[in-house]
């Protein structure tokens with residue numbers, strides 16, 4: 001995490017319209033006994049949207065004290081009308097999201113490749129707004145479904161806004177934009193029944209996927225733990241498509257963008273993920289909020305892969321196909337800058353909800369490639385903002401407005417905020433010499449690329465290989481990760497009611513890896529093994545790429561992690577203090593959990609407030625746990641289901657556990673058979689070392705994986 005260099009913005013001052021007990025005399029009005037201030041006794045006075053001071057905000061205008069409400073009550077009507085229209089259409093995809101302000105700093109110039117100032121001016125701090133999202137669920141869905149995460153960044157550069165609208169997975173489901181509405185209709189809740197919300201585990205999704213071989217590489221990624229991020233600050237981000245950089249000589253180079261989290265990659269275990277959804281539906285949002293409040297600013301490196309057309313021609317795949325990635329072993333990543341997220345928005349709706357990302361928001365020196373998915377996106381995002389935000393003037397909303405000067409002759413429209421002066425609203429013109437004009441020297445110029453060939457609805461031959469990179473991904477994973485992929489497929493396909501869909505999917509898996517197909521078929525009790533569908537191109541054995549792993553990319557750090565200590569009356573005060581000290585020194589955060597949250601009486605007579613009440617603060621919210629209990633305290637908790645689950649789940653979710661003598665009583669009650677990840681609470685060094693990772697070897701002892 002970045003250090004808290006600039007102070008986090010102070011919370012905004014209380015706004016008008018809030019009832020306050022400060023100052024003025026209060027009086028009781030109406031029969032509800034409400035407290036209500038006398039108008040005119042303090043500032044700011046509550047007003048209508050027209051500035052009319054309001055004398056009574058608790059009672060509507062009635063014909064008599066028990067009589068009907070009068071249509072004449074324009075104050076009531078204004079207030080209710082505004083309320084009725086508070087919601088705007090949620091995003092058709094990526095509806096559930098969390099936005100944060102931050103800054104990008106360039107550390108390495110790409111001047112050789114581009115004229116874009118944001119990529120050439122080393123040390124330049126560019127403000128930005130980032131939004132992370134799930135894809136399938138509605139805006140009120142939970143933070144932790146198995147789903148791809150959106151990773152969108154709006155850079156407010158000196159040359160206009162640049163939106164890098166990516167995901168946390170480097171490939172996508174489909175190769176052509178025309179397929180997107182079908183894909184999304186298949187994954188969203190089924191239209192006749194209105195469920196499931198935010199889940200791929202249902203018939204329509206797998207039916208569509210089973211008929212879409214190009215999705216198989218993405219299927220490997222979404223069935224891996226990449227779709228179960230532990231925190232928004234522990235995910236990678238990818239621009240996915242190839243873009244172009246254009247230098248001063250007009251020469252263009254292809255580029256892929258990657259975000260690398262400073263905290264490293266980490267995911268949750270599926271069983272844990274399911275339980276987090278119940279315990280804290282806002283798990284990711286809250287985690288980011290708390291990190292920023294605490295000055296533990298999440299940070300990512302921005303890295304690029306650069307390659308020429310001649311190099312691309314030698315790749316064993318087409319880089320314009322968004323279902324393919326370029327392995328790092330083939331084109332290494334160059335780190336060019338860092339992003340720090342350091343300021344929570346003032347208002348969720350104004351900023352996070354109204355922010356409008358568009359891949360077509362680009363700056364001079366950067367250009368698009370011919371990726372047919374990207375080409376469709378260039379249309380879709382601007383179009384969707386018109387229905388979502390309701391006006392072509394959405395760029396005037398503060399979160400969307402460029403921070404550099406912008407001027408043109410576009411005029412009028414719904415919710416126009418600007419008041420242009422003068423009689424000229426066109427270009428060229430001779431009447432207003434100071435009006436905005438095109439600039440060949442500073443303006444955006446597309447890459448000079450020759451195009452030829454036959455027009456038609458044709459998929460390039462070079463897009464035909466749908467299985468080789470899926471195989472490469474699966475074979476690059478650690479055995480634990482392979483087991484998670486196989487088990488996720490079993491879970492998802494078990495929810496599919498149509499047997500032929502299950503069978504077709506297993507058939508595809510045979511192309512990816514025969515052992516994977518067998519494991520999944522076995523998990524579904526599907527025999528004999530269904531036939532593999534014909535493959536459009538021969539499947540190749542590509543070299544394994546360890547960089548595709550998640551476990552292999554975990555970092556040796558406790559920063560950004562949270563350790564929970566379960567305590568109760570009588571717990572050892574000195575042990576709690578020493579554990580807390582060691583955990584904080586290791587960079588992690590501590591939360592105390594107790595049966596009663598207000599005050600816990602410790603062994604030395606002192607008292608401590610807890611951060612969470614046991615029933616509402618299960619161990620799934622922590623990365624590791626310590627159990628510090630007196631014998632009496634432990635005996636009481638052995639009768640408490642939430643306490644037994646606390647340790648049983650921590651063990652089942654492969655977490656390090658530290659326990660003192662009392663803690664051990666609870667462990668025994670939960671049937672925990674100690675392994676190297678279960679240590680004495682006094683041995684903080686060993687505990688913290690174990691807490692840095694999941695106890696992967698324990699997994700086969702606690703669950704059956706496919």
Ligand code: HDE
Pocket residue numbers: 091092093094097131132133149150151152165166167172176177178180238239240241322355356357373374376377380381382384385
């Ligand atoms: Fe999107 N996508 N998308 N998408 N997408 C939207 O735009 C679309 C795709 C991504 O936090 C929508 O403002 C099409 C790939 C993110 O506000 C919409 C296609 C990638 C976000 C849309 C794709 C993304 C969106 C809905 C296939 C990763 C959330 C609301 C051609 C590179 C941005 C909105 C935010 C949002 C269309 C595929 C990322 C409808 C047509 C590939 C992160 O315009």
